[in-house]
Amino acid sequence: MNIESFHHFGIHTASYDASLKFYCDLLGFELVKDDLYAPKRLHRAWLKRGPIMIELLSPKCNKPYRDFSNKNEGVAHLSFIVEDIEVAYEDAKAFGATIRSRHGKDIYRIKGGKQLKLIAPEGTEIEIRNSDYV
Numbered sequence: 001m002n003i004e005s006f007h008h009f010g011i012h013t014a015s016y017d018a019s020l021k022f023y024c025d026l027l028g029f030e031l032v033k034d035d036l037y038a039p040k041r042l043h044r045a046w047l048k049r050g051p052i053m054i055e056l057l058s059p060k061c062n063k064p065y066r067d068f069s070n071k072n073e074g075v076a077h078l079s080f081i082v083e084d085i086e087v088a089y090e091d092a093k094a095f096g097a098t099i100r101s102r103h104g105k106d107i108y109r110i111k112g113g114k115q116l117k118l119i120a121p122e123g124t125e126i127e128i129r130n131s132d133y134v
Contacts, residue, residue, distance in 0.1 A: 008046075008053035009075060013122030016043050016058040022120050023047050023054060026095045027080065077117075079127035085114045088128045092118055100125070 013019040023029045029047035036042070043058040082088040089107055092099060100117040102108045107116045112133025118126040 006051075008055050009078065010055045010057060011075065011120075011122060011124055012057050012059070013120075014059055015121035016045075016056065018121035019056055020045055020047075022095075022097065023056065026092065026097055026118075027126070029054065075124065077125035077127055079129060081132055082128055082130055085116065085128065085130040089116055092116070092128070 011019070020031070020034075024031055024047065027049070029049045029052075032046040032048045032053075034043060034045045036044070043056075045056040047054040047056060085107055089099075098119040099106050100119055102117070107114050109115075110129065110131065110133070113129060113131025115127055115129040115131075118128060120126055
């Protein structure tokens, strides 16, 4: 198999409007397309920022995900690099984002830099870090 590139992350959300606002207004993704998605899904949005694309999916037929899908496993988190972690933190606070503290600190040290974690409205953990160290 010769994979040429990565296409997108798919994220289920029962909080479609709040998730759309989080990814666009806080994280700076652009709404490329917002449409109905067969079969019977209320919304599907394509979001893009640079080479990164997210497909945001509302439940089918307005049923909770657990009623039509057993997909409780999947993407553990998304991680984004920022130039200034303090500015990102202030932006997240001003937005009213849920911040997950670690050992009582919102911004904490990781190898090679600093990180903070946000929780998107649908529950996806978002790492914001100032280092590409692996």
